[in-house]
Amino acid sequence: MSGMITQMRPPQPVRIGALVPLTRPGWVEAGRHLLAGLELAVAEVNDTGGIGGRPLELVVRDTAADPQRATAAVDELARLGVSAVAGEYHSVVARAAAARADALGLPFLCSSAVIDALTERPTDWVARLPPPQSHGWQVYADFLLGAGHSRIAVATEPSVYWAAGFRIVRDHLAPRGGTVIELDVRAPESVCDRLVDQRATALLLLVGFPQPAVSIVRAVRRDQRLAEILIGAPAGQPEFAEWARSLGDDGAGIPFLRYLPERLGPLGARVEAALRERLAAAPSFVAFEGYDTIAVLAEVLRSHGTDRARIAASWPRVSVDGTRGQIRFSRTPGSSVWQWDRTPVQVVDRDPAEPGRFRLRHVV
Numbered sequence: 001m002s003g004m005i006t007q008m009r010p011p012q013p014v015r016i017g018a019l020v021p022l023t024r025p026g027w028v029e030a031g032r033h034l035l036a037g038l039e040l041a042v043a044e045v046n047d048t049g050g051i052g053g054r055p056l057e058l059v060v061r062d063t064a065a066d067p068q069r070a071t072a073a074v075d076e077l078a079r080l081g082v083s084a085v086a087g088e089y090h091s092v093v094a095r096a097a098a099a100r101a102d103a104l105g106l107p108f109l110c111s112s113a114v115i116d117a118l119t120e121r122p123t124d125w126v127a128r129l130p131p132p133q134s135h136g137w138q139v140y141a142d143f144l145l146g147a148g149h150s151r152i153a154v155a156t157e158p159s160v161y162w163a164a165g166f167r168i169v170r171d172h173l174a175p176r177g178g179t180v181i182e183l184d185v186r187a188p189e190s191v192c193d194r195l196v197d198q199r200a201t202a203l204l205l206l207v208g209f210p211q212p213a214v215s216i217v218r219a220v221r222r223d224q225r226l227a228e229i230l231i232g233a234p235a236g237q238p239e240f241a242e243w244a245r246s247l248g249d250d251g252a253g254i255p256f257l258r259y260l261p262e263r264l265g266p267l268g269a270r271v272e273a274a275l276r277e278r279l280a281a282a283p284s285f286v287a288f289e290g291y292d293t294i295a296v297l298a299e300v301l302r303s304h305g306t307d308r309a310r311i312a313a314s315w316p317r318v319s320v321d322g323t324r325g326q327i328r329f330s331r332t333p334g335s336s337v338w339q340w341d342r343t344p345v346q347v348v349d350r351d352p353a354e355p356g357r358f359r360l361r362h363v364v
Helices: 028-047 067-079 091-104 133-146 160-176 188-198 213-221 241-251 266-279 285-304 308-313
Strands: 014-020 056-062 084-087 108-110 126-128 151-156 179-183 202-206 230-232 256-258 320-322 325-327 338-340 346-351 354-363
Touching (some): 014 285, 028 084, 028 266, 056 067, 056 285, 091 160, 133 230, 133 256, 133 346, 179 188, 241 354, 266 285
Parallel strands (some): 014 056, 108 126
Antiparallel strands (some): 320 325
16 A cells, blocks of 8 residues: 555536626626625535536626627637626626627526617527616606606717617607607706796616716706706615715615515525625625526526526526516517516615615506
């Protein structure tokens, strides 16, 4: 006996690529929350045996809200042998990533981007957790009508995402007696004058943050002629602490969309506590989206293996307990990808009496 002990090689990890905006001009706070959810779920998968005894490994790439950078990252991740790609917050970036994943035959589970046209053609390679923009923003338009607002001004910047949002709101409100007015955002003071001239009772912010959103909100809040106007931000910017830090009390009372149920179940409550500890702050809905992304992929990998084609073929058979409900994918009308069609949608705002607390304004 030589006395030598044969060492077992550790099992090779199962790798998942993660696309996350972690630097400017990306929404860094959203990226941090998304990554926290992804990483928490990966840690829990590995604590319970991984994928058939193999550890799950997250390979993170920063997109910085740049579609070209995301496309290059998908290429790199495919070469690295990931079984699937997940993540992304910004819609125009997710669209670029989805197109490249489709072209390469690489499964992509989109965590947080809502633009309807995630791919130009129908594909089996891409699935998505958040609702299509047309659904969520129609819910928001219904909230506006229910609150008595039929003359809606929209401050918007050039962007495929903002243009889509504008069309959704306009086309949904017009048959219901609503009027939507587009405003030039280059000078916040002129926004105020136009709001008065047009007799608008609500202003929607379809613009970037921090600028010009912060300047517009401050200008409107300080204009006594507009004391009664409702400011809205359907894209969800007020969800994040950076909004509250930038605007203080001026940022309260601005309704936005978020994708959480009215009450979290036991799994959601447990994950919320773990995310709060990991982030040292209240988790946003984006953090839950990250966790649910890995919950879906882990179940798919355990049930169908790591082959990319088998993963893509499994989307219609997914049935996973997520933090926000049972996750199943289907083909919804007008969607080119596999879609979770029961994502909870609510309209909330920061309570003016206590801006650190959210008020539920409307739920579907």
